[in-house]
Amino acid sequence: MVSVARSRRHRDGATTGLFAIGALVAILVLLPIAITVFQALQGGTSAISDALRASSSRRLLLNTVLVPLVATPICAVIGVGGAWFVERTRLPARRLWALLLVAPLTVPLFVTSYAWATLGVSLQGFVGAAGIIAFSYYPIVFLLVAVSLRGLDPALEDSARSLGLNPRQVFFRVILPQLRPALLGGLLLVALDALVEFDAFVALRFQTFSLDIYAQYRLGFSTSGAAALSFFSIVLCVVFLFGEAWLRGDANYTRVSHGARRSAVRYELGKWTLPVVACLAGVVAIGVGIPVGMLIRWFTESSSAALSTASGNLQYLWPASRTTILLGLASALVALVMALPVAVLAVRYGGRFSKLVERSTYLSFALPDLVAAIALSYGAVHYARFLYGSFALIVFAEAILFIPFAVVAMRATLGQIEPALEDSARALGAAPLAAFRRVTLPLARPGAVAAIVLVFAFSLGDLATAQVLLPLNLYTLGSEFQANSGTVAFASAAPFAAVLIVLSMAAAWVLMSSFGTVRAFTDDERG
């Protein structure tokens, strides 16, 4: 009864304002899709039907769907397994493992894919594409499941044990079902990301819609053809969104009681310690070892001639780093500010509208980055000339491209904050915004840090947006890496990759230290 009362609180002016802002955020996120559809229709329906009927389309569709289909189960196993070993066992050096397991997420995907591509021909094509997605994106599942694990009531496990279940049965019959919302949420993010990935697939020569769109754009500069092809990704994205909602069903495993106020016991690994450590080491070797190892090889095995051309590029290193960091931080802050009202709506105001707003932010994954960037640039040229070629436009683009990560992080952290705290603040005379500023926001800091770091890390790995929207006088680490990686002298790209990897490791470290302070939360996935 209490929860009913809370979900239908009295709607005052502040609430109406919040709903309006939530709707505005959703509209901003959907803007590129609207422009793309408009562009596609401008080319006439024939361009669309040509694109849809092209003989290659069926193969592309298969390729595009196969990657998430193969990669998500791998992500589920590594993510859930890793989270369980780190959170619930006496694994040696747990904090280090947590950091290493998260690190692949922050390494730019295009750097990883170049590393894989140079490793061998067998890794090109489908194997490489699915592998790269699986071993770079499983940390999303790992993070969400780990937080969810901390929130479980240990008393449930104790009860299950007393009912005669052994630890393995407890895991499959009690723990895993409760992790379902977090697991499905993580897999959805992985699948959607895989759907529109293409920077990474270029090096691996793997054909998906995104790559075809890229080709249309590069070769023919056919924006309407590219836009038409995007219909596939929009439809697939919506299918995935509905699929996840359907699979999740009514799963809403909020704690029914406060439960035991203690943390769960950690299991001794005993003779399993060595095999487990070996498996985790293998995962980390693939996810972090390959890109870092290749980077070292590029440096050490390059000819002196290549190194001397590389040194000529070093003058660009500092400006590129500065632009990259500025762009990443600015995008992250904008994404955070936009994600806040969406997350508050989702956590505090259940209901169809909140759900709609939250789900529409996921549609930012419906378009490949390149198409979204083209759409925004088209929109700016035609309707907001002053934004065209500006730093603000690319910041906005990156922010809406990666806003789902900020929403997920803020939602998780806001869900931990008891509504009674905000209620008490209101009763003590704090107006809605003051209560939010004085109570909610300070308590939500770990989530805000996580949101900023995630968006920052993903902006490091985003080449396409920079290609279209970066102001002409600026260059980023990614754009320099790309410009130099095409040349025979791979070493000249290496310094840029090195700085990118250093930045991404720093991001992973900040992410994990804020993550360490995340308490168990009671209300992770409401609806």
Added chain:
Amino acid sequence: MAELRCTAVAKSYGARAVLQEVDLVVPEGTLTAILGASGSGKTTLLRLIIGFIAPDRGTIAIDGSVVSAADGLHVAPDKRAVGYVAQEGALFPHLTVAENVAFGLPRGERRSGARTSEALELVGLGSDYAARRPQELSGGEQRRVGLARALAPKPRVVLLDEPFSGLDAHLRAETRAAVTAALAAEGATAVLVTHDQAEALSMGREVAVLRSGRLAQTATPTVLYRAPVDLDVARFVGDAVVVRGTARSGVVECALGRLSTASVDVAGTVEVMIRPEQIQLVPTTGAGDAVPADVIGHEYYGPDVVVQLRLRDDARVPVSARTFDVATPDAGAVVGVVVSGPVAVYPLQGSSSAA
């Protein structure tokens, strides 16, 4: 502090009526306990008074001015000056005890700290608590700080939502005493929501029994306990022995003898409600009007014992008596039963109640 008045308040969620026709007056400076089982609508009533939700019908007025009305008038929770002590205290985990208590004070007073230490003192916590974190406090201390925080801005009404739930018996009594003293010292108008009968009866100037969304009875603890409005309320506020009887002019004949009742105008077949502690056990020898009974079992509580009895003349009626530990007869013993004090009677449905 000020008077709180709820008039004909109703609230539904969809088709489910959570509260209906609730009339409640809490006089200035007094505490009214709202007693109800879970799901009776207690928390909804509390949230209506604070203003987190709005009533469908009826009005809520504090100090004579309406804060909620069905016509859309709705004063925001932060403008009501209603103190609220949430279940388990709901202390802000990122603030110290002093910062928690000072939270609702105007900026200037927040800095001076005078009212903060005054409020802490009020709930019996010394200044050495000021710098502590909520996580370092015991459950009872957390509730006290929660109350100090609610009292600090001098609210017009204080609402306490199950303030002692989850505390062990000893801590509960200690915290209850501290809360009662603090509320009295501030002259607070207070509403306490609870499902614990003893808590409601011992703390409330008046107790309002909430039953499936309606107030069944609002009365002083004594009246509520001795003369409950019906058998349901009687059983809800305490243990009851119920036997069939015939009433006329303030006297009722039943299996437990000729008993007196305050309801002089009830006549005919009635149900008689007797509290177990009204039933006294005497030796069978020499007691004139004692009803003979066999002792068939015990429930031992320490200071007192509930003795289960079977009447010699009417074995079907379950009767239990509350006695002191030292005076407990063994099982199998034969005792005499005497009822002291007036009993409550309720006309049996279908029989006439007019004298």
